[in-house]
Structure formats: C-alpha cells, structure tokens
Amino acid sequence: MSQIENEKIRDANLLKKYHKSLVYDYTEYPTKGNWDQTFGSEEYKNSLKDWITRNPSKPILFYVHTPFCEQLCWFCLCSKEITQDYNKVKKYLYDYLFKEMDMLFNFLEQNNLKLNVKEIYFGGGSPTYYKNEEFEKLTDKMKKMFDFNQVGDWTVEIDPRRVDEEKLLFYKKCGVNRISFGVQDFDKKVQERINRIQPSEMLDNLLTKKIRKEYPVFNFDLLIGLPGQTTTSITNTMDKVVELKPTQLQTMMMHYKPNTRKYMINMLRDGSLPDFYDRKILYKIVDDKLIKAGYKRTGYESYALPGDPIEKSYNEKKTLYASLGSQKGEAVNFIAVGSSAHGALGDEYYSQNFYEQNLYRDKIDESKFPIYRGLKLEKNDQIRRDVVKTLRTYFEIDFQEFENKYSIDFKKYFEDSFKYLDEHSRDGLIDIDKKKLKITELGFQFSSVICHAFDDKNL
Ligand SMILES: C[S@@+](CC[C@H](N)C(=O)[O-])C[C@H]1O[C@@H](n2cnc3c(N)ncnc32)[C@H](O)[C@@H]1O
Ligand code: SF4
Numbered sequence: 001m002s003q004i005e006n007e008k009i010r011d012a013n014l015l016k017k018y019h020k021s022l023v024y025d026y027t028e029y030p031t032k033g034n035w036d037q038t039f040g041s042e043e044y045k046n047s048l049k050d051w052i053t054r055n056p057s058k059p060i061l062f063y064v065h066t067p068f069c070e071q072l073c074w075f076c077l078c079s080k081e082i083t084q085d086y087n088k089v090k091k092y093l094y095d096y097l098f099k100e101m102d103m104l105f106n107f108l109e110q111n112n113l114k115l116n117v118k119e120i121y122f123g124g125g126s127p128t129y130y131k132n133e134e135f136e137k138l139t140d141k142m143k144k145m146f147d148f149n150q151v152g153d154w155t156v157e158i159d160p161r162r163v164d165e166e167k168l169l170f171y172k173k174c175g176v177n178r179i180s181f182g183v184q185d186f187d188k189k190v191q192e193r194i195n196r197i198q199p200s201e202m203l204d205n206l207l208t209k210k211i212r213k214e215y216p217v218f219n220f221d222l223l224i225g226l227p228g229q230t231t232t233s234i235t236n237t238m239d240k241v242v243e244l245k246p247t248q249l250q251t252m253m254m255h256y257k258p259n260t261r262k263y264m265i266n267m268l269r270d271g272s273l274p275d276f277y278d279r280k281i282l283y284k285i286v287d288d289k290l291i292k293a294g295y296k297r298t299g300y301e302s303y304a305l306p307g308d309p310i311e312k313s314y315n316e317k318k319t320l321y322a323s324l325g326s327q328k329g330e331a332v333n334f335i336a337v338g339s340s341a342h343g344a345l346g347d348e349y350y351s352q353n354f355y356e357q358n359l360y361r362d363k364i365d366e367s368k369f370p371i372y373r374g375l376k377l378e379k380n381d382q383i384r385r386d387v388v389k390t391l392r393t394y395f396e397i398d399f400q401e402f403e404n405k406y407s408i409d410f411k412k413y414f415e416d417s418f419k420y421l422d423e424h425s426r427d428g429l430i431d432i433d434k435k436k437l438k439i440t441e442l443g444f445q446f447s448s449v450i451c452h453a454f455d456d457k458n459l
Pocket of ligand 1: 069075076077078123124125126127157158159160181182183221222223252253254255256
C-alpha cells in the first residue's frame, strides 16, 4: 500500500474514533450551550457594574452586529436575515440598535461608569448593507457615547460585492482603519455551488493603490471544505490570494450544519463535500502556499505578513483566539450590541443577545437589555478557558506557566484530562513530556478534540 493510502486509512480511522468531539470550535469556553438562560437583563446590568467598577481602564472592544444580507450564501452560519427591503434595515438601526445603545450608555452614566473603548468591530450579516447616511448616523451615535480619540482599530467586515472604492474611502473618512473581506474562494465553479458569485477581478478593482494606502492592514476570510474545491482549484485560489497580498488571513474549515441551516444541503446538489482527508490535503496546500509567500502562522487558522500587528502580537504571546478570529489581544473585553451579538468581560462574564429578531425587538420594546443567556465564570472555568484558548492559538501548554498563574499543580489538577488524553497520545495527536503538552502536526486537524479533554462541561 502506498504512503498516501496508508495515511488515508489512518485518518479515516482517527476520524471515526474522534468525530463526536469535533463539534466545538472553542471560540468561547464554557461553550455557549452551557451558558445560563436565567442570566437576563438584570444579571447583565449587574455584570457591567461589577466588572467595569473593578476594571475602569481595561480596554473594551465595542462590537456592533448587523443581521442583514441581500443574498444567501449556502455555506453561511452567521446570524442574518436575507432581505431586499432597506426599510427593514433602517428600522432595525434606528428603532432598535440605537435604543439598545441608548439603554447601555444611560445605564453606564447613571452608575458613573465609562467605557474605555479601544477597538470597534462591525460584523454581521453584512454591515456593508448600510447606505452612507445610516453608516454616518451610527458613527455619530458612537461618537457621543465614547471618546473616539482613544479608539485604535476600527474593523468593518466587507462583502466585496456590495462596496466600491468610493464606499471604502467613505468608511475611512468615518474612522474605519481595518477592513476584512469575505473572500472564501475564487473558483467560479465553487462560487456557483455556494451561491456566491464574486470574481477575483472584484478584489482587483477594490484593492487599488489608494485603498492599500488608506488601509495598510486588511484581512481575507477563506473557507476550506467548500463544495467543488479540488487541489487544482485551491492552488489557483491561493495563487490569486498571494498576488493580492492581504496582510492578514483567517482560514476556516467550513462547518456543515444542515440540521439548523436547511439551505446548506443545496451545496450537495452536484456532488458531495470534500471529506476529512480531502480537507486535510486542501489545507496543506493553503498552508504551503502562504508559508512560501512569507506569511507567518498566527494561530490555528490564522496567518499574517511579518510586521503586521497580529504577527507582532503573536510573537509577544498576546494573541487571543475568539469568535472574531485571531486578535491582537489588546481589547479582549467585548461589549456587544445587536441581535445575536455576544459580550465577554475579562474571563469573568459572558452574555449574549437573542438571535431571533422578534425576541430581540420584544425585549427592547420592554426597555430591557435583550439578553438571551450569559454566564458568570467560576475559577475552574477560567483556568480551563485559558488552557483551551492557549492550545487553539499556540498549540502547546507550558505547565509551569499555568502553575505560576493559577497556583495549581497542572498534572494533578487535570488528572482526568491526562487520563483521557492517553489514547490521543498513543494515536500521535499530542506529545506530552514533563514540561509541555504539544499538539503534533497530525493533531492540528483535531485541535478541538484535544481541547475537549480539558472541557469538563461537555465530556
Ligand atoms: C459575516 S461573514 C463576513 C462578512 C460578509 N457578510 C461577507 O460574507 O463578505 C463572516 C465569516 O464567517 C465565516 N463563516 C460563515 N459560515 C461559515 C461556516 N459554515 N463555517 C465556517 N466559517 C463560516 C466566513 O468565513 C465569513 O467570511
Ligand atoms: S457569508 Fe456573509 S454575505 Fe453571505 S449570507 Fe453569510 S453573512 Fe451574508
């Protein structure tokens, strides 16, 4: 049997063995299913008061969610509604999002609290849906609420099909200084199978000299495991990516969840999705192309060019892995507004707004924070959260570091996890010695499985 065939059999067996645990991506720990649904508006207010009072100067990332898109991409797991009715978008902004922001800042003012906002992030759905007038009003609203002079990064997620050079320059004028493009894949056939036609010329036309000068830092999102992706198609896509030279890249294995997003089955109309082994080969091509082009790996799924802020933070061991991908780690405390948006205050509190827009609106109509669930983390959760995030970003744990930080005997504290990991170690997914636990090259594909061993909520 050839080496490739042997590898295929080994991987297929590993997948069979470990598949059940591949469902969590650990952008949060404890995972959202464990958050408490009795944590509502009042608990959220208490958490804000408690945490900001104790941490008045800690930097905050202010996240704004816009849950609308013009057209459905069949791979999409984001929280969004597809509509062509701009009045709906305006109503959401003016009647609900603004009211939520007012409630938040009135509450802070009444309690003499200030937000030290250092980063802003507009995600979605598609924040590019707003026309300039609404975007400007949203900017003005934020300017009244916190000190814009203190804001460093302001990121907007860009759907390349909905912007032009002029719009990107308008964003810059408002203060945006980092843009993140949803690229996914440049192959025409793949684009047809995901219902997202977006020729690479679109990016050529957007990334003009002027735009590159105004936005020295910009990101591409790429997906691996899309229908129709082949070694040839991904090679061509990556050649184009390297030519366009984004300073940062966020690659993601495409999650397939047809049980919650029925439309995802449309991607299988003309054949199956790349299987686990195919994805591994595709990912290897992506990785090789990027490393050859001079990119540095800055987390499990992230890459950056040398000198990019993420690369610097990675070298300084400050990078944080969270729902927005690998971040510089400066503002790791999220205050989030908009339907489905979730916040994190240090490693102490999580909170999340209602996904369903009607439930989100109902709460705001009652003048309550639209909180669907949240969590106050116990010490044990905090330690495990740190382990999981470190593994997902740096692929290894230095026991001594954790022992110093949390005054624990690492191996004793995680005795059950180590027992559970024995099997993973025998299968070559990890290496454990006296000082460190390291995820191996083979184990990279199973990093969430390794994290699972430290998750005492879902085991
Ligand atoms: C809100 S979208 C990006 C902004 C904009 N709506 C666009 O599509 O250009 C955020 C990102 O989530 C990622 N994403 C969406 N569905 C996914 C899935 N099924 N698995 C993994 N990542 C997914 C994609 O990489 C996507 O670019
Ligand atoms: S990928 Fe972006 S544009 Fe496509 S449906 Fe999802 S949020 Fe909307």
